[in-house]
Amino acid sequence: MPVGGRPTVRSRRLGTALKTYRLAAKMDQLQAAEVIAAHQTRVSRIETGHVSARPLEIRALLDAYGVHDVEVRQKLEELARQSKRRGWWLEHAAHLRPDYVDHIALEDDATYIREWQPVMVPGLLQTPAYAEAVIASSPHSIEPERAAQLVKVQAGRQAKIAEGGASYTAILWETVVAQPLVGVEIHEEQLTAILEIGKRKNVTIQVLPLSTGVLAGYSSAFSSFSFDEEPTVEAVTMDNLRGTSVLEGAEDLAAYANAYDLLRSAALAPDASAKLIRGVLRSLKEDTS
DSSP: OOOGGGGHHHHHHHHHHHHHHEEEEEEHHHHHHHHOOOOHHHHHHHOOOOOOOOOOHHHHHHHTTTTTHHHHHHHHHHHHHHHTOOOOGGGGGGOHHHHHHHHHHHHHOOOOEEEESSSOTTTTTTHHHHHHHHHOOSSSSSOOHHHHHHHHHHHHHHHHHHHHOSEEEEEEHHHHHOEEEEEEEEHHHHHHHHHHHHTTTTTEEEEEGGGGGGGSSOOOOOEEEESSSSSSOOEEEEEEEEEEEOOOOHHHHHHHHHHHHHHHHHHHHHHHHHHHHHHHHHHHHHHHH
8 A cells, every 4th residue: 555545646657557558458447357366446446546556466467458668667666666665755744735745756756847936936946044934924824843844845855956866947937036025135045046056967947037928827836747768747736725736637737848838938048047147136235235
């Protein structure tokens, strides 16, 4: 069973892949259950992510579905093993919403992470002081102990990017850079950090200028994730008033991949974006001197 007794992002990804291959092979769940000598209910629960398939079951099912690609088979077996792995973030689970845990799990598995943020600095770029200020200004009352844990989790999330474990691209609307949501000193520190992080080989930061007009309203903030060598979008998360939604349907993924391409094409190049951020920093320092 997946860690925590509930479907995880990893177990759902595995189940979705197995269901896709089963349907392509034109087999129903009863036929699949016969392949692994189990009840149809087990196949159903595997495909919904409520239980993790064992490696022998995966091999037998893929044989029956006619899936012989070695890389695909290895990927799904590894996904099954990972679905039972306890993530570093679970030590903070008491302070985290289940949907936030899903988002972190996606980040932890991803090879490519792309974000669009029209309101505030993305969590993967936030300094501790910025994160604390954002949490403190939340409309929801957050206890000091939980707030401290959330800041720690933020730092844990950033470790993968700092270590080069994923290719990370962030597009920020110009207002995120030019209009401080927090104290000016904290904002200056944050902009300086963004410039430094942007120098990493695995990081690309672009600014969407105000001159693009309505394009910034094309979509609210979202993150997209890829899990293989190719940057094909395989999951998308969006924040809302109720928490974080994970989108995995083919049409949803295509729509958000297209949205990101439009935003990236209209955004300033990384060098020009860094120049704009440096200009904002100079203006802030001049205003406070």
